[in-house]
Amino acid sequence: MLDFGSKVAMSKIFSVTCEPPPHRTRDPAAPAPAWVFLEPQAYLADVRNATTAEAFSSAGHTVQVTVCVSDPLDVSYLCIHCPGVPEANCGRPSIVCSENDFLILSVLFMPALRGREYFVYKAGPVPSLRLLPGPYPRVLTSSDLGLLPRDDGDHFVLAVLCYLPAPWDFALHVFSSRTWAWSRKVPQVEVSSNVRAQMPSIQAYKVIQFGEGTLGWVDLWRGILFCNVLDEMPVARFITLPKVMAGNTDKAKSSAWPLRNVAYRNGMIKFVEIEKHERPDVDKRLDDDLDTLYESHCLMNPKEMGWRAMTWYKMTSWDHWSKGFMAYDKEISVDYPSHSKLLPDLALSDTYVRELTLKDLLASHPVLSLTCDCDDIVYLLCKSKFCNIKTWMIAVDLKKKMLVDLAPFPLKGYFTSAHPSGLSKYLNITPAMEGSSGGH
Secondary structure (H helix, E strand, O other), X not given: OOOXXXXXXXXXXXXXXXXXXOOOOOOOOOOOOOOEEEOOEOEEOOOOOOOXXXXXXXXXXXXXXXXXXXXXXXXXXXXXXXXXXXXXXXXXXXXXXXXXXXXXXXXXXXXXHOOEEEEEEEOOOOXXXXXXXXXXXXXXOOOOEEXXXXXXXXXXXXXXXXEOOOOOOEEEEEEEOOOOEEEEEOOEEOOOHHHHHHOOOOOXXXXXXXXXXXXXXXXXXXXXXXEEOOOOOOEEEEEEOOOOOXXXXXXXOOOOOOOEEEEEEOOEEEEEEEEEEEOOOOOOOOHHHOOOOOXXXXXXXXXXXXEXXXXXXXXXXXXXXXXXXXXXXXXXXXXXXXXXXXXXXOEEOOOOOOOEEOOXXXXXXXXXXXXXXXXXXXXXXXXXXXXOOOOEEEEEEOOOOEEEEEEEOOOOOOOOOOEEEOHHHHOOOOOOOOOOOOOO
16 A cells, blocks of 8 residues: 555646556346446546536536446546647546445536535436536545435535534534535533543544434544434434444554455444454464474564454344354455466465465455445555555455455555445446547
């Protein structure tokens, strides 16, 4: 991963000239994938297909949006094209949130062209794009904006959590597609005195949909603040996440994305954490147990770092978390020769002479799929301990402790998790491009 604090990394991550990653052509006879990994950052490129939709910005500029779909474990992404707008006047677009067939997109026009604007993309046989009206309550990001499609499928509600000066006081700004206008509510916050004493407030990383009008703002280090945003007088409550694993306690003030994630499906909240730890040396014996002491034994052995992944799950009606499954890197087997050929430096298991494991890979950025209620699959970004040039997206079954699938990860300068999205189910996907591809 790039150092997010370095100027080189920042210029690469936010460069408007970033080329879209290689797009693998799908089998035209294959059905659309039920879900995809959606790249949070969009690309400035003139790409058109059956998913393309257009709208006008507030200054009258055409904004063209196209979805490029790839099956997991590849990454799907958006291409944005603004004909006639110089590249220097258009910043890197991004996806704010996506639920069902709706997607909220942020496009940054430089100040002379009205600044940041937001668009609503709706997938379907005839996709559509509309400009979201301002004034916006704040800069809308994936950490504070939640999206609720309504039951009829044609309407949606947006809710933005805004922090007030007093601890644990918030305002909700709600947008309805029926009125096409924003409104403001102040929720009553019911949080225990113990939580208030131990947590001055929360800092949301993502927003998840609980259904029936309820959204949850997730602080991956602390917990989930949730409320029904459709209520006239919403009441906000708090769910505490499992404690930070011992090996991660020194990282609790940095970004949680490399280590933790949360997903929700059908009444169940599922949580995953990756912990880096010092692997014990099972062959190490005390010096007084040795009859011969070689000079090499007199030196300190270098620490061998490993990792483990653990899941917890909780029904929204429960007052507790139940432990799911845990697997150490050295326990996760690689059974298929095709997988072992793609991954370098795979270690031989200490238990089985011929078994390959993930012992010599570094893992981060866990992601739970949209089917997290019925499987134990966790998706991870991995690199070799001995070569940081290549990155892979892998799928690991923690219950069976085995590698399920993997694919080279094409994105460079990547710094956050790819988000699972069900948008692909609603897209009109055709294999042939109808337009051109390239930058402005």
